[in-house]
Amino acid sequence: MLFNKRLRVLIVIFLIFLQFFIIKVNILSYGKENKKYLSLSSLDEIFYLAKKQYVEEVDQRAVLFSSMKALQGILSSDTVKLTALPQGENIDLQMYTYRKNITQILEDYGDKVGHDYIIKTAISGLLEALNDPYTIYFDKDEYERFNSSLKGGNFYGIGILIEIDKDNDNQLTVVETIKNTPAERADIKNRDIIIKIDGISTKGLSIDESVNLLRGSRGSKVELLVKRKNISDPLRFEIVRDKIHISSVESNLIDGKIGYIKLSVFGEETNKELDEALKELEKAGSRGYILDLRNNGGGYVIAALDVCSKFMPSNSVVVYMKSRNEINAYNTYGSTHKSVPLVVLVNESSASASEITAGALQDSKTALLIGTKTFGKGKVQTIYELQRAGGALKLTTAYYMTPHKKDIDKKGLTPDILLEMDSSKIGSEEDIQLQKAKEYLFEKNSGNGR
Known part of the structure; x- marks a missing residue:
């Protein structure tokens, strides 16, 4: 069967409208917090899983290069001096060089930028090379939310289903307002476009990042700036989060x-x-x-x-x-x-x-x-x-x-x-x-x- 593997594996077809493009590093959650839950072995685990199990052959050098490029994007490029990845098919040498570069970055920038932020950026770069919007790394909290979305049950939020609308400039769009929820009571409509959540622009945010912003503790408030069809000016809603049962x-x-x-x-x-x-x-x-x-x-x-x-x-x-x-x-x-x-x-x-x-x-x-x-x-x-x-x-x-x-x-x-x-x-x-x-x-x- 599909589920009997050393790692507990779930075959899923995920809520596709919840995952339309490559997940980016969760800047909102990590920023410069110097958490140290991840390590070089975390990168190894993800890299070798992708190399072995991805549906198509993986260009290992391209994946490692993409990861390095993502890291250079968050650092001061004029001061980062990294060893170029070697050409050829010697994956061991390429991985040695890659790990050496990551170690240097962690030593030089770990306290300034955040240890786990660096590792998550490296992971994001690895996966971005696959050019596959459905391949995503979840940290522990994100994985719990992912599971809860498929288990049904209860969570605290406002009660909407959302998507990144690929036919409308990748805008964060309300697919459906769940009945008897704060969103319905606030008059959020299907196909409303959410421009901002608590003042943060949704442009470029992944679904998971958007969900992070929409959910919160019971009784807390979230402010949405919404664009609605046939209404010229954006609408502003302040909604009190409550228990949502699905x-x-x-x-x-x-x-x-x-x-x-x-x-x-x-x-x-x-x-x-x-x-x-x-x-x-x-x-x-x-x-x-x-x-x-x-x-x-x-x-x-x-x-x-x-x-x-x-x-x-x-x-x-x-x-x-x-x-x-x-x-x-x-x-x-x-x-x-x-x-x-x-x-x-x-x-x-x-x-x-x-x-x-x-x-x-x-x-x-x-x-x-x-x-x-x-x-x-x-x-x-x-x-x-x-x-x-x-x-x-x-x-x-x-x-x-x-x-x-x-x-x-x-x-x-x-x-x-x-x-x-x-x-x-x-x-x-x-x-x-x-x-x-x-x-x-x-x-x-x-x-x-x-």
Whole structure:
């Protein structure tokens, strides 16, 4: 199985709209604080993991050079005299030179700039050479937040899902406002662009850095400067943080006979929560299902397998994973639930595990897809918990394909019924995608006598 390794490994397709470009050194958290939790062995661990496990061959000299370049960017270049990395294939000599340079930098600048800040900058430079926005190093605190985002449960914040909008100048954008949260009460809208958080510009911030700023202790305040469509001047909001509860599955019976199921994330509890929701809807007499994956950026691959197993025949291919050396198929394991007509709703923010699920259900003709073209993330990340560095490395280790071996990376899935709609209308009376799904299910049920 995928999870039985020396390091506890979780195969994930992360919330893609939460990770659009290469994570940068967390200046806000580290700055000149002279913490000493990291070491040269931390760099070694991350470098050799990437070299061995990354989905493509790694140019080791380019990676080490990128790390050195990142370090020179935070130091006074006129006083930094470093030994050039040797040419050729002798990785031992290159690593010796690299480590010697890092040691010198730590000795000369550790007290001025911050020991861990230097190491984190070096790590960031290593990973930046891969040119892969999904490969990211998490320190211990960031890793805990990452895990909590997939486990569901509780945290303290304002209650929004955010993305870096690649189609709108990489601006920090609200994907969805969670119901009954401070953000909803403050009237934060879907597609609002967050310009500043507590006076700090969001331009160039990663999602994780933005989340750090948005979350805080219960009762504390955060100020947002927001740009809203059709309003010329930015809007200012002061929001009091509170406990936010997120369930990965929400469900209810609509129009007396259709089971509506919204998945917000493919998390640890999704299998259990979906099973419970289906049992309740079956008991209520549901004669068809709408599985809403709009604005769902993904999560664990195993959760996608669980979801598909609820609807598809046993031992059906859900996804193919292509690593550097092999291709593996992952299949459903069967379901105890009644088979009824199914519609899956998707949009441009449906990504990764959502696309695995939607692609499998579409290819197997188990479901009809309605909505807009999906995001298009066909890369798989493995989470390696780090023994020396602490935290974790989220590393791209495979590409995935649908059961019909469609590569959707940077292409997305095309729905069976393409129906454009502004995502701000999701859940409103103007939700034409949901209306179309209901119409299809009513016709399907009336046509087959169910």
